[in-house]
Amino acid sequence: MKLVALTCSFCGYAATDLAGLQGMKYSSDVTIIRLPCTGRLDVKHVLQAVRMGADGVLVVGCLEGNCNYQYGNLEARKRVEQAKGIMKEIGLEPERVEMVNLASNQPWRFVQAVEDMYVKVERMGPSPLNKVRR
Amino acid sequence: MMSNLQSVLSSGRMAVTAEIGPPKSADAETVRKLARHLKGSADAFNLTDNQTAMVRLSSIASGVVCLQEGVEPIVQMTCRDRNRIAMQSDALGASALGIRNILCLSGDHQCFGNQKEAKNVYDVDSIGQLMLLRKMRDEGQVWGGDKLEKAPELFLGAAANPFADPFEHRVVRLAKKLAAGADFIQTQSIYDVDRFERWMSQVRARGLHEKVHIIAGVMPLKSHKVALYMKNKVSGMIVPDHIIDRMKNAADPKEEGIRMCVEQIKHLQSIEGVHGIHVMAVAWEEKVPVIVKEAGLLPRPVV
Amino acid sequence: MIIAEQKPIPRIVEMLEGHKSMLVVGCRSCVAICLAGGEKEVSILSEALRIESDLKGNGWQVDEVTLERACEKEWVGEMREKVSGHDAIISLACGVGAQVMQELYPDVRVLPGLDTSNMGAPEEQGIYLEKCGGCGDCVLHLTGGICPIARCSKSLLNGPCGGSQNGKCEIDPDVPCGWDQIYHSLERIGRLDLMEVPIPPKDWRRSRSGGPRKIVRKEAVLTPEEKSARGAR
Structure with missing residues (x-):
């Protein structure tokens, strides 16, 4: 299984760090990518991850109202929706892409989000693009 | 030869017109039967032109069927479906076939009908249309100046809707239609009599009631649901709540609808400047004779 | 744009x-x-x-x-x-x-x-409205700066039809009536008198109806000699 987490440096990325420091266990199949803010997320980034064989893409932004740049996480949510729309148009399950909001001091929420995504894509099966690249 | 409608109106008598909706088929008999049934209950009958943008038997063809039955038609002609070439040609054709009254209309947008994908025309609007047809009649020329061997004989009508907005502009629009060539005006169905009277006082203030024949429109209601539908769904219609309540509380709504329509006609006739009544009994045409009779407007004058 | x-x-x-x-x-x-x-x-x-x-x-x-x-x-x-x-x-x-x-x-x-x-303009981020009918014969000076060709569903030239109610067009309660907007714009400018003038049938020759349009600015067109001298295509 290949998961990609596109994380905001202020919350999501910090939470992964904290999860590590606290020795919390979660799937090793997840590749964590740091964004300055989820406001930097582009629809293209999500699609690129999918094209490169990700079975699931998780965008991790700050809690709504807590964005360091005010609206970055809200914009990101719209782009995630747009990416889901494109996934649907080209015949891929839009559920392979999700966004979660959490705070830097909530590592367990990050762990939970990864586990939820893992269970979900396992149920759906691997992305057809993952097979292509294997 | 002057149209019967024109004769009645110029004689100063209260005119009566009514509406016949052509069928959604090639069956002329529907129109013929209605014409026979309605003969004598009005001075002339409007043949609607693909109303609400539904494809129907053409208004000119329906008008000819009426003529064959000795019933005078008012052919409605919308700007939605024809450019100025077709419009002038149809006017010549109508006149050649003996049709004397043409009602100039913008027409309902095609999005209401069964040809929603259609491209509309609107080469001219109803005011431009009046200008075209008046020029043909009065100057014996088509638009642009080419001479007609024989000018059409036409009595030109237009619509007015005192219930559309902006209200203050409605009398201005009437004045423009008059300036463009309207000889008579048929109004939208009147339920909000107060607003109609306010509009009429503006009409009189401009002296327009002496220059054009205003024929007040009425539509009998079959049920309170119809009234609600018109209030909520039909743009440019006002149906006051007291009318809806009256229909709702009626023991026999259909009878009540007719009674109310008759009352309205009696009242509208008393308004200065109203020269006629137009009965739009949509899909209920058979009731026209009884409505006109109970309103005290029978028999129709022979002029 | x-x-x-x-x-x-x-x-x-x-x-x-x-x-x-x-x-x-x-x-x-x-x-x-x-x-x-x-x-x-x-x-x-x-x-x-x-x-x-x-x-x-x-x-x-x-x-x-x-x-x-x-x-x-x-x-x-x-x-x-x-x-x-x-x-x-x-x-x-x-x-x-x-x-x-x-x-x-x-x-x-x-x-x-x-x-x-x-041909329109962004109304706000993500919302774009048609503004110009490209008729080739602009009448905005008569219509309060609002195009009746583009913004009236029937491209009427003489005011709102009978389907205009509460500022909305008959085709959809979400569509503003173009002529209602024109009326109120002229009212604000103090030129409601313009609503009284009947506008005759429009000359559509300068619109798409006249065939594909071509505009030539003679003073800008280069002669063959000028073209070769300047190396222009």
């Missing part, structure tokens, strides 16, 4: 049947502003097409380029090297840009990735 929107991806994919190597071409002018065909949209569509190709095993080569202005030959000419080797151009420029591309690259099939809609 020109307002356009992207066709659904499955429609674009249908058009690509039989092609192997495509260049997605965007434009940084109008269609970038209406978020239909700028650099970002080019990259997203390209990525989606690459996924499509991987999913179906089409083996497509999808490349991208975004021009400064796709409606001018000078700019479109600059992508010559990029175009070579491709058997299709997917234009994310407006219909004008797509045609200029086809004209400059007559051997490559140009496919429209956008549906070009109208």
Whole structure:
């Protein structure tokens, strides 16, 4: 299984760090990518991850109202929706892409989000693009 | 030869017109039967032109069927479906076939009908249309100046809707239609009599009631649901709540609808400047004779 | 500006049947502003097409380029090297840009990735309204600065029809009545007198009805001698 987490440096990325420091266990199949803010997320980034064989893409932004740049996480949510729309148009399950909001001091929420995504894509099966690249 | 409608109106008598909706088929008999049934209950009958943008038997063809039955038609002609070439040609054709009254209309947008994908025309609007047809009649020329061997004989009508907005502009629009060539005006169905009277006082203030024949429109209601539908769904219609309540509380709504329509006609006739009544009994045409009779407007004058 | 929107991806994919190597071409002018065909949209569509190709095993080569202005030959000419080797151009420029591309690259099939809609303006971010009917004979001085051709559903010239109610058009309660807007604009300017003047049937020869339009600015056109002296095309 290949998961990609596109994380905001202020919350999501910090939470992964904290999860590590606290020795919390979660799937090793997840590749964590740091964004300055989820406001930097582009629809293209999500699609690129999918094209490169990700079975699931998780965008991790700050809690709504807590964005360091005010609206970055809200914009990101719209782009995630747009990416889901494109996934649907080209015949891929839009559920392979999700966004979660959490705070830097909530590592367990990050762990939970990864586990939820893992269970979900396992149920759906691997992305057809993952097979292509294997 | 002057149209019967024109004769009645110029004689100063209260005119009566009514509406016949052509069928959604090639069956002329529907129109013929209605014409026979309605003969004598009005001075002339409007043949609607693909109303609400539904494809129907053409208004000119329906008008000819009426003529064959000795019933005078008012052919409605919308700007939605024809450019100025077709419009002038149809006017010549109508006149050649003996049709004397043409009602100039913008027409309902095609999005209401069964040809929603259609491209509309609107080469001219109803005011431009009046200008075209008046020029043909009065100057014996088509638009642009080419001479007609024989000018059409036409009595030109237009619509007015005192219930559309902006209200203050409605009398201005009437004045423009008059300036463009309207000889008579048929109004939208009147339920909000107060607003109609306010509009009429503006009409009189401009002296327009002496220059054009205003024929007040009425539509009998079959049920309170119809009234609600018109209030909520039909743009440019006002149906006051007291009318809806009256229909709702009626023991026999259909009878009540007719009674109310008759009352309205009696009242509208008393308004200065109203020269006629137009009965739009949509899909209920058979009731026209009884409505006109109970309103005290029978028999129709022979002029 | 020109307002356009992207066709659904499955429609674009249908058009690509039989092609192997495509260049997605965007434009940084109008269609970038209406978020239909700028650099970002080019990259997203390209990525989606690459996924499509991987999913179906089409083996497509999808490349991208975004021009400064796709409606001018000078700019479109600059992508010559990029175009070579491709058997299709997917234009994310407006219909004008797509045609200029086809004209400059007559051997490559140009496919429209956008549906070009109208001449309009952004009302707010993400909302674009048609403003100009392009009739070739502007009447805005008579209509309070609001175009009756574009903003009345029936392109009426003499005021609102009987379907105008509460400022809305009969076609849809979400569509403002253009003539209601004109009326209130003239009211604000103090020129309601203009609503009283009947406007005769319009001369549509300068509109699309007169055939494809061509405007020549004599003082700007170069003579053959001037062209050769200046090395102009």
